[in-house]
Amino acid sequence: MRVLVTGIAGFVGTHLVDFLQRQDPAPDVFGLVKPRGTFPDLPPAVTLIEADLEDAASVERAMDSVVPDRIVHLAAQSSPQLSWADPAGTFRTNVLGLLHVLEGVRKRGLAPRTLVVGSAEEYGLADARDLPLREDAPLRPQSPYASSKVAQGFLALQYTLAYRLPIVRTRTFHHTGSRRGEAFAESAFARQLAEIEAGLRPPLVSVGNLEAVRDFTDVRDVLRAYWLLLDRGVPGEVYNVCSGRGVRIGDLLDLLIRLSGADVEVRVDPQKVRRAEIPEVVGDPSRIREATGWQADVPLERTLRFLLDGWRERLAQAPPAASR
Numbered sequence: 001m002r003v004l005v006t007g008i009a010g011f012v013g014t015h016l017v018d019f020l021q022r023q024d025p026a027p028d029v030f031g032l033v034k035p036r037g038t039f040p041d042l043p044p045a046v047t048l049i050e051a052d053l054e055d056a057a058s059v060e061r062a063m064d065s066v067v068p069d070r071i072v073h074l075a076a077q078s079s080p081q082l083s084w085a086d087p088a089g090t091f092r093t094n095v096l097g098l099l100h101v102l103e104g105v106r107k108r109g110l111a112p113r114t115l116v117v118g119s120a121e122e123y124g125l126a127d128a129r130d131l132p133l134r135e136d137a138p139l140r141p142q143s144p145y146a147s148s149k150v151a152q153g154f155l156a157l158q159y160t161l162a163y164r165l166p167i168v169r170t171r172t173f174h175h176t177g178s179r180r181g182e183a184f185a186e187s188a189f190a191r192q193l194a195e196i197e198a199g200l201r202p203p204l205v206s207v208g209n210l211e212a213v214r215d216f217t218d219v220r221d222v223l224r225a226y227w228l229l230l231d232r233g234v235p236g237e238v239y240n241v242c243s244g245r246g247v248r249i250g251d252l253l254d255l256l257i258r259l260s261g262a263d264v265e266v267r268v269d270p271q272k273v274r275r276a277e278i279p280e281v282v283g284d285p286s287r288i289r290e291a292t293g294w295q296a297d298v299p300l301e302r303t304l305r306f307l308l309d310g311w312r313e314r315l316a317q318a319p320p321a322a323s324r
């Protein structure tokens with residue numbers, strides 16, 4: 001089986017490589033990477049193909065060389081915060097980029113099973129009465145990133161309805177693990193703790209809003225969900241990928257501090273407290289469970305240990321000056 005992974009060099013993509021290598025039989029993996037991008041070492045078994053999603057011709061060339069049986073479309077401008085600074089770029093990558101992938105498939109008469117990864121951010125400013133969020137909850141995106149993901153989801157649906165392409169969509173809630181970008185609160189906490197342990201900063205953890213409640217899943221559970229959805233998801237359907245369990249960010253921080261063992265002071269930085277932050281985002285995973293039997297298995301404590309160990313390793317590899 002030939003699997004094309006876009007965004008293979010990102011957080012989820014690098015974990016997906018590990019996951020796919022453990023499958024029996026392991027598929028042939030082709031990873032799309034941005035030309036001139038910098039990315040971690042990937043195993044030699046992965047064939048890397050340079051293509052910029054914003055450039056239709058380069059995506060089409062990639063499609064010709066791979067002729068995929070499956071596509072896992074991960075590539076994105078993935079940060080809600082950065083999307084405020086560059087809404088146009090976010091739409092180019094997330095919406096136009098997907099359009100180029102789907103056109104590349106359609107024009108060649110291919111029909112790979114395709115997973116398009118969306119986000120819980122699409123639910124946006126959800127009403128508390130809609131919790132836990134089911135897939136039919138209203139979409140009220142409140143950032144350019146969130147609206148680009150709504151557009152991406154509907155574009156994918158259109159290609160299933162109009163061209164019968166077997167595309168399955170997700171709305172993935174918070175997911176984390178080693179190598180998570182530090183734009184995400186739990187990873188920023190873990191980095192600070194690892195730096196404190198290494199004596200690289202004073203024992204002070206700077207945080208934002210600790211009262212928000214979020215639904216966290218281990219990235220390894222998320223990958224299992226993605227692969228099951230590629231097998232058994234209904235084309236055109238959208239599935240929440242979430243644990244169904246709400247965790248207060250302050251409790252998550254306490255757990256990380258306990259895992260670290262460092263003696264630290266926690267200080268709220270008003271600059272990090274986002275305005276209009278949604279108090280609670282928790283999903284209902286019933287649909288994916290019914291379709292695939294999937295449920296999130298990895299306990300939060302194990303996930304946070306994985307995240308913290310990832311930062312410890314990164315700091316051990318990078319010289320202190322570069323790690324600040």
Ligand code: A2R
Binds near residue numbers: 117
């Ligand atoms: O920008 P880079 O060099 O870091 O590459 C990123 C890649 N990417 C692109 N690839 C080809 N053409 C483009 N125009 C382009 N723009 C970005 O997508 C990076 O390697 C990857 C995204 O990785 P992360 O930012 O680490 O996202 P993550 O957490 O792996 O998220 C995977 C999916 C995304 O659709 C998120 O929106 C969703 O899960 O949450």
